Amino acid sequence: MTTTPILILSGKGKTGRRVAAQLDARGVPFRLASRSSEQRFDWYDESTWSATIAGADTAYLAPPVGPTGLAQAGRFIQQAAAEGLRRVVLLSGRGVGSPGRDFAVYDGSLDLEHAVQASGADWTIVQPAWFAQGFSEDFLRYHVLAGEIRLSAGTGAEAWIDTNDVGDVMTAALLDEAYTGQVIAISGPRPLTMDEVADALSTATGRLITYAELEPEKHVGELVEQGLTQEDAEAVRDLFAVIRNHRSEYVSDGVQQVLGRPPRDFADWARETATTGVWAA
Structure with missing residues (x-):
């Protein structure tokens, strides 16, 4: 290490x-890089890259959303490896590059995985399912507050994962070089449809939350109205198309393999999260 x-x-x-x-809990030194960090870093401002890379040996890379952002992340890792980065752990997406599956919407993520693998740096790629915390820390929180989850996920299911499990797996991958060269797929313990997600959130919050199935282009329009760019809105639509097309209805055992314990269930996560007041009216 x-x-x-x-x-x-x-x-x-x-x-x-x-x-x-x-x-931090393990006493391992780290350096944050973002647009608001002391050493400013911006995926879309390449003049900030070299100073961010300087002195770095190992990096955790969580790329931006959308084709442009993913392409920028690919260029960044190539430059970082050329400038001395020895090892990278990449946050990708479950199903990227899976043989026999039609994951065309993930083409940008697959290109990024290939860029990481071809960079010359040692690498580990972690491919999580959708984050449960999307309903408490991201735009889906407002759907829960409104009592209606409006998405173009159809009747498909996803094995939603607690982001704390993701963080634990990522930390293990960063600290143990035995994971070098591995692609680790992780998910929650069972796939849930959006109706089942809504039921779990209803039980957790004590109020009715329903799922409204949107057509994909209506979904894009609503996301743009909420402030997303057209490109980002289409990227979100394409991500939900994986669920809509029933491509996520399986469980990945990476949490058990890496951490030696099962992943947390969505319903358990929802009950505990509700006690924080994040969904209080």
């Missing part, structure tokens, strides 16, 4: 915060 600070890119995001907390 390196004794130089681990570089955490997008360190204030859902996974980056958890990785930082885990490293």
Whole structure:
């Protein structure tokens, strides 16, 4: 394990915060990189890259959403490896590059995985399912507060994962070089449809929450109205198309393999999260 600070890119995001907390609890030095960090880092401003890379040995890379952001992340890792980065742990998406499956919407993520693997740095790729915390720390929280989850996920299911499990797996991958060269898929213990997610959230909050199935283009339109760019809205639609097309209805055992324990169930996560007041009216 390196004794130089681990570089955490997008360190204030859902996974980056958890990785930082885990490293801090272990007394492992780390350095956050974001647009608001002391050493400013911006995926879309390449003039900030070299100073961020300088002195880094190991990095955790959580890329931005959308084709442009993923392409920028690919260029970044190539430059970082050329400038001395020795090892990278990449946050990707479950199903990227799976043989026999049609994951065309993940083409940008697959290109990024290939860029990491071809960079010359040692690598580990972690592919999680959708985060349960999307309903408490991201835009889906407002759907829960409104009592209606409006998405184009159809009747498909997803094995939603607690982001704390993701952070634990990422930390293990960063601290143990035995995971070098591995692609680790992780998920929750069971797939849930959006109706089942709504039922679990209803039970947890004590009020009725329903699922409204949107057509994909209506979903894009609503996301744009909420402030997303057209490109980002289409990227979100395409991610939900994986669920809509029933491509996520399976369980991945990476949490058990890496941590030696089962992943947390969505219903258990929802009950505990409700006690924090995050969904209070």
